[in-house]
Amino acid sequence: MSQFKPIRPSRVSDEVVKQLRDGILSGRLKAGERLPSERDLAQDFEVSRVAVREALRKLENSGFICVRHGATGGAFVQELTFDHLTMSFVDLFLAERISIEDLYQVRLLIEPEIARLAAQRITPEDAGRLLTALEEEERQSQSMEDDIQRKTTVHFILAEICRNKFFEVLVRALMEVTRRVVLAGSPDFNFIHPAGMHRPVVEAVLAGDAQGAAEAMRLHAIEFGKTLIQREKTFREKQSLSSS
Amino acid sequence: MSQFKPIRPSRVSDEVVKQLRDGILSGRLKAGERLPSERDLAQDFEVSRVAVREALRKLENSGFICVRHGATGGAFVQELTFDHLTMSFVDLFLAERISIEDLYQVRLLIEPEIARLAAQRITPEDAGRLLTALEEEERQSQSMEDDIQRKTTVHFILAEICRNKFFEVLVRALMEVTRRVVLAGSPDFNFIHPAGMHRPVVEAVLAGDAQGAAEAMRLHAIEFGKTLIQREKTFREKQSLSSS
DNA sequence: AACTATTTGTTCGTATGTATG
DNA sequence: GCATACATACGAACAAATAGT
DSSP: OOSOOOOOOOOHHHHHHHHHHHHHHHTSSOTTOBOOOHHHHHHHHTSOHHHHHHHHHHHHHHTSEEEEOSTTOEEEEOOOOSHHHHHHHHHHHHTTSSOHHHHHHHHHHHHHHHHHHHHHHOOHHHHHHHHHHHHHHTSOOSSHHHHHHHHHHHHHHHHHHTTOHHHHHHHHHHHHHHHHHHHHSOSOHHHHSOGGGGHHHHHHHHTTOHHHHHHHHHHHHHHHHHHHHHHHHHHHHHHHHHHO | OOSOOOOOOOOHHHHHHHHHHHHHHHTSSOTTOBOOOHHHHHHHHTSOHHHHHHHHHHHHHHTSEEEEOSTTOEEEEOOOOSHHHHHHHHHHHHTTSSOHHHHHHHHHHHHHHHHHHHHHHOOHHHHHHHHHHHHHHTSOOSSHHHHHHHHHHHHHHHHHHTTOHHHHHHHHHHHHHHHHHHHHSOSOHHHHSOGGGGHHHHHHHHTTOHHHHHHHHHHHHHHHHHHHHHHHHHHHHHHHHHHO
């Protein structure tokens, strides 16, 4: 094997991306801080403003910065959130690189584990939030959009309670795809996903019953998974319809 | 709650991104196809070339297109891969939004399940590939880089065998972070992760013993996880050192 | 309310580098 | 070598948004 690496003409904007990215990841540039103006950056890097702008677009796309318009505007370093990762997952699903069956299988594995961990790690403050969310979701809803929103909240909170950011990311991704698939179907969501469905899970978690929580969540996931897989066909049809 | 959404002045480049993205995701623009040249796109959208370029940078950043230089160059639609998602995970890890303990916990959950599924779904062709990879990894290695590469291969193949793209993505992300953490440590990797470690897992999978495969993988994950968590400290130190 | 300064957003023109035929 | 087609890059200018005076 050769010790040399292939030389590919690097782009100026990519070098700018690299330096700014490193600055942010290393902590030299902290969240909330403002980067120099585009003109100043162009001067510092000794490149054109266009190159700087292309770099900013990339960093923006990755969630490292956000750019505001106007006098006090500019590029601001952002705390890296899970949103962009979630959208990447959604993209893979939309591009049909990941099937609903795959998602369901993963969900069936991780959601009971999350419930188990939540039961073990729940604090009094968590209990309050969880209960509020449950009561909120059991009220009458205005629209299907609202309805789904509330019913995913319990899942989010459980993921937060188990204090594992990786699980949190996964639940976000799973829920966002689920949300889109469900929304494509007819507005009888409340019939498919009755209000009381999360109650056994939440009660077991509140009681600290890890085994019970996991089992209750497993049953819920199995039950709901069936309708989800059915709905996916409707979703794909609508998708291909809108593209023609 | 208001029914109105906040109005934010949209950027021209973002509108270009949106239209091209929709075209790709809907399948109107297929993988391998070439987009019109920057000048033509600028004419079609009735915007400047700079706006088009900024849009292309974003799409490039998301993995939807790749741009080649020269006479036959241009923007080519790409089959959406898992690479960008993997790198987003790595970013979250580097930004310390996800800890090594979180990763380890997820790994401990999914890897045995992958082994179990692989044992159930393995085909003769898979068996050949898996065995080759195992024999390859048990040879003497040139460098730690090579060593890690070969030892992750078995994990990749198992994820492929279980025919779940979501698991495949997760394994890629886990392995890439693991790779970086391990590389930061001293080059005694072969001592920490002896050559024979994957053999029990592979043999159980080849025998179609789902339960045995899961258990063997679980033991491997536990064993390896310990050293991984130890190494993470070294990694973070090196990271903060290089940033000063 | 009007003006000004600052900053991003957008466009144009032009020059250069790179790959193909 | 030369022509062609393309991305890459730069500079200058003006438009639009935002905040302070």
